[in-house]
Amino acid sequence: MRIFDAFVDAYGSAPEGVWHAPGRVNLIGEHTDYNDGLVLPFAVPWGVTIAASPRQDDTIRLLSLQMGAQTVEHLDEAHGWARYPVGVFWALRGNGLPVRGADLVIDGDIPEGAGLSSSAALEVATAFALNDLYALAQSPMDLARTAQRAENDFAGMPCGIMDQATSALAREGHALLLDCRTLGSRQIPFDLPAHGLELLIINTNVKHALADGQYARRRQECEAAAAHLGVPALRDVTDLAGALGRLSGAERRRTQHVVTENHRVEALIGLLRAGAVTEIGALLNASHLSLRDQFEVSCPELDVAVESAVRGGARGARMTGGGFGGSAIALVAVERAESVRNSVKAAYAERGWRDPDFLTATPAAGARRLT
Numbered sequence: 001m002r003i004f005d006a007f008v009d010a011y012g013s014a015p016e017g018v019w020h021a022p023g024r025v026n027l028i029g030e031h032t033d034y035n036d037g038l039v040l041p042f043a044v045p046w047g048v049t050i051a052a053s054p055r056q057d058d059t060i061r062l063l064s065l066q067m068g069a070q071t072v073e074h075l076d077e078a079h080g081w082a083r084y085p086v087g088v089f090w091a092l093r094g095n096g097l098p099v100r101g102a103d104l105v106i107d108g109d110i111p112e113g114a115g116l117s118s119s120a121a122l123e124v125a126t127a128f129a130l131n132d133l134y135a136l137a138q139s140p141m142d143l144a145r146t147a148q149r150a151e152n153d154f155a156g157m158p159c160g161i162m163d164q165a166t167s168a169l170a171r172e173g174h175a176l177l178l179d180c181r182t183l184g185s186r187q188i189p190f191d192l193p194a195h196g197l198e199l200l201i202i203n204t205n206v207k208h209a210l211a212d213g214q215y216a217r218r219r220q221e222c223e224a225a226a227a228h229l230g231v232p233a234l235r236d237v238t239d240l241a242g243a244l245g246r247l248s249g250a251e252r253r254r255t256q257h258v259v260t261e262n263h264r265v266e267a268l269i270g271l272l273r274a275g276a277v278t279e280i281g282a283l284l285n286a287s288h289l290s291l292r293d294q295f296e297v298s299c300p301e302l303d304v305a306v307e308s309a310v311r312g313g314a315r316g317a318r319m320t321g322g323g324f325g326g327s328a329i330a331l332v333a334v335e336r337a338e339s340v341r342n343s344v345k346a347a348y349a350e351r352g353w354r355d356p357d358f359l360t361a362t363p364a365a366g367a368r369r370l371t
């Protein structure tokens with residue numbers, strides 16, 4: 001295993017273990033997690049692998065095969081990508097758990113900038129490694145929450161729980177239905193090939209600079225709207241028309257998206273239960289329009305990917321993840337996949353944009369120890 005050899009080269013002995021955590025793609029339920037709502041993501045076959053050994057002191061030595069090396073004696077020395085793994089040490093220690101230093105080698109194969117949650121995979125792989133190295137006996141959901149806290153309070157990105165929970169809990173061949181209020185989850189069988197379908201990921205290869213600031217702003221707008229309506233979270237809105245009548249501007253549009261998106265997750269689950277997988281495309285399309293027009297987190301590259309995929313014969317398509325770039329997904333009949341790809345490529349070429357990348361996503365397993 002290349003990571004094993006890299007560890008021996010870097011640190012002069014074999015690692016105590018090797019762990020893997022996947023990235024994710026979200027089928028539906030976008031920008032609902034921090035509104036206490038429902039999400040339906042699944043893990044992708046790409047992720048972060050970490051070889052690690054514990055240390056007798058508090059030093060953290062990190063070697064990423066993609067990003068370079070950092071040695072961290074004081075947690076606040078971590079910079080850039082290292083804030084994600086080091087934030088996990090910080091969060092576990094903050095919980096009073098006996099975590100000292102470690103030597104780590106990190107190897108990742110999630111396409112850069114694709115919006116497939118490479119940071120969550122890095123955090124969750126670190127959390128699973130430390131859980132075993134220091135016999136912490138934390139549950140996968142405990143570790144997901146620790147990883148989220150690392151990202152929120154150490155790396156400074158106010159994300160919800162979806163990405164870390166998916167990486168920690170996913171099961172091969174299944175999508176994960178997660179209630180982000182109770183943190184209850186259910187594994188939903190999701191076997192597209194059995195229905196002659198595949199899920200195409202269209203990586204736009206763009207990330208607009210405003211992404212992080214706009215994410216925090218959306219979160220604040222949702223919280224302000226819930227406060228106006230006198231409910232704990234937008235999840236609790238039961239009379240949408242009544243709520244919309246009491247709101248205006250951005251708060252009104254954000255509420256419209258979050259409430260209808262939660263309904264779309266439930267509707268999609270209903271179709272999957274009924275075996276009507278081929279029918280879920282309309283919900284994907286509706287989700288995209290709502291994210292574009294009501295939540296305002298799409299961008300021209302995502303819109304063109306979605307529209308040209310549908311024009312090329314996709315059963316449905318939508319942006320996935322936080323937005324402002326990253327990836328779209330398209331549900332396609334296997335025999336139409338080529339025509340969908342060609343349609344998207346042609347639409348990009350017409351605008352003089354760089355070709356998007358295409359990947360096919362099959363639901364993969366969640367975080368685990370490899371050796």
Ligand code: GAF
Nearest residue numbers: 030031159160161162321322
């Ligand atoms: C990003 C965040 F990290 C998630 O928590 C979620 O809010 C998502 O955007 C939007 O659904 O991936």
